[in-house]
Amino acid sequence: MxxxxxxxxxxxxxxxxxxxxxxxxxxxxxxxxxxxxxxxxxxxxxxxxxxxxxxxxxxxxxxxxxxxxxxxxxxxxxxxxxxxxxxxxxxxxxxxxxxxxxxxxxxxxxxxxxxxxxxxxxxxxxxxxxxxxxxxxxxxxxxxxxxxxxxxxxxxxxxxxxxxxxxxxxxxxxxxxxxxxxxxxxVVFYRRPGGQSQFSALLDMEGGGARFDALLGWIRAHLSQRLTIEVLAERMAMSPRHFSRAFQAAVGTSPAKAVERLRVEAAHERIVHSTTPIEAIAITTGFHDPERMRRAFVRVFGLPPQAIRRAAR
Known part of the structure; x- marks a missing residue:
């Protein structure tokens, strides 16, 4: 036909x-x-x-x-x-x-x-x-x-x-x-699910403040680690208070929200394109607690991880 x-x-x-x-x-x-x-x-x-x-x-x-x-x-x-x-x-x-x-x-x-x-x-x-x-x-x-x-x-x-x-x-x-x-x-990916983000959280945050671009890349490569303001400020050789203010002004979001966005994006990619258990993904992306990851997903996507995985399948 x-x-x-x-x-x-x-x-x-x-x-x-x-x-x-x-x-x-x-x-x-x-x-x-x-x-x-x-x-x-x-x-x-x-x-x-x-x-x-x-x-x-x-x-x-x-x-x-x-x-x-x-x-x-x-x-x-x-x-x-x-x-x-x-x-x-x-x-x-x-x-x-x-x-x-x-x-x-x-x-x-x-x-x-x-x-x-x-x-x-x-x-x-x-x-x-x-x-x-x-x-x-x-x-x-x-x-x-x-x-x-x-x-x-x-x-x-x-x-x-x-x-x-x-x-x-x-x-x-x-x-x-x-x-x-x-x-x-x-020679294209098969297949990006319809609900996937149009743009990368990292690319969205980079460029607003070049001084923090390397830090954002480091965060994405170390999502499973403990990424508190104190840890990030120490990496930038700044006081936590000064770091928090400077990061917000340059990147347009708080350090905690930036970390969460990068974790959500990484977790979303693994949920859609792998069969790894959701509990394991929560650990490797730094959420550790699946319920904490679920709440983050609902805030960003309006759906929990389980629903996104079912839709992708």
Whole structure:
């Protein structure tokens, strides 16, 4: 059975938002022996220029077929695209006949403007999260997720997250083995779960104060140790009081919260990608007490470790 995949493009779209998922579907079709029919679409058809000045040939919306899956890409031009009446009408028509409506990055704005995300949990690129929440206050945005599947609607974060989304769709269509082989062909990870953070806690904290970057790296490498303010201050040859103030000013968070963020991130990675018992992970990441780790997970992710592991499986 051939499944048709439509990609909705517009001027100044992000090229990789379309090219990455399209490549995943192409390879999955070859591996499974059940090709995907890929169609690039735009309002009037013809060549549509991406934000990188590379143009893609498209079919007009009014010539479009009924698609199994419709993916609206993101890009600099999403602000104009979301106000296009023809595009909104097309999205609304397709939503009544299409099995899966998807977006990559700021393509979520186009789906939201067409009224297709009400009552849904969605995500978009973290840089666009505040703008999205302000414009669409009635939609539940989860700004740190890589992708979210809510009923027939799938939304994803920016650029490379579109590949994660495509691999999840391929898994739904053809199973884990085909998706895993596709990821191997693309030399990408199979597979980052949708709830995984869009960015690293370490990268997020580094750079605000270069004097503490080496310390943050040392903390991440020694999470199982006792990392009190006194221990960290001594490593920086500072008094605990001076260290705490300087760290907060430079990094933007307290030393205790920075340590917890790094521990939660490390524990999350092991919970999702290993079968190590949760109690053992609590010890090796410095929480020691599984209940303490559970409370930290609920604060950060809204879910306990056991629930995150079940969702990843």
């Amino acid at each position: 051939t499944r048709s995949i439509g990609f909705v493009l517009y001027p100044d779209f992000q090229l990789l938002d379309a090219a990455g998922p399209a490549t995943a579907f192409e390879l999955a079709g070859r591996i499974s022996g059940q090709d995907y029919a890929l169609r690039m679409l735009s309002r009037h058809g013809g060549l549509v220029q991406s934000s990188s000045a590379i143009a893609v040939q498209t079919l007009p919306l009014d010539a479009a077929e009924v698609f199994d899956t419709l993916i609206t890409v993101g890009g600099e031009g999403h602000g104009t695209a979301m106000h296009c009446a023809d595009l909104r009408a097309f999205m609304q028509r397709q939503s009544r006949r299409t099995r899966r409506m998807c977006s990559v990055c700021s393509g979520a704005f186009v789906l939201a403007a067409a009224g297709l995300l009400q009552g849904r949990r969605v995500t978009t690129h973290w840089q666009q999260a505040q703008k999205f929440s302000h414009m669409f206050a009635d939609i539940t945005l989860e700004p740190d997720a890589i992708f979210i599947h809510d009923g027939p609607v799938w939304t994803s974060a920016g650029i490379s997250a579109g590949i994660d989304l495509a691999l999840a769709l391929i898994t739904q269509d053809h199973g884990e083995d085909v998706a895993r082989q596709t990821a191997r062909q693309m």
